[in-house]
Amino acid sequence: MRKLKTTAANMVAAARARITEYETPDLIALVDDPNVVIVDIRDVRERQRSGYIPGAFHAPRGMLEFWVDPDSPYFKEVFGQDKTYVLHCASGWRSALSAATLNDMGFEVAHLREGFSTWEAQGGPVEKDQAS
DSSP: OOOOSSOHHHHHHHHHTTSEEEOHHHHHTTTTOTTEEEEEOSOHHHHHHHOBOTTOEEOOGGGHHHHHOTTSTTOOGGGGSSSEEEEEOSSSHHHHHHHHHHHHHTOOOEEETTGGGGTTTTTOOOBOOOOO
C-alpha cells in the first residue's frame, strides 16, 4: 500500500485548528436567525436518507468553491450576501476541510463541529422529504 504524506484525519485536525467551529446547541439556537446561512454540503442521497436542517442551503461539496466565487460562471447569489455562513456535513470532517479552503479563498465561513450526526439528538429541527 502506498504511504501518504499525511492522513485525512491530520488534514481535518489542521483545518480545525484554524477555522471557527460551532457546537451543535449553539447552531440550533441560530437556526431561525435571518443573518445566518446554514450550508449543507452533504451528498443529495445523505439528505434524502437522514433529512436536513430546515432552511439550509444545499451546496454539494464538489461545487462549493465555484458557487462562492463571484468570478465563476457557477456563482450562486446566496453567497453574495453579508451574512454568517456555517457549513455542515455528516460528521464535521468534510465541512472542516471545506471551511478551511473557503477561508483560504477569502470567503469567511465556519462549520458545525460534530456535523449533522448529533443535530437531531440534541434537539435540532429536521425536515424529511416524503417518499413519492
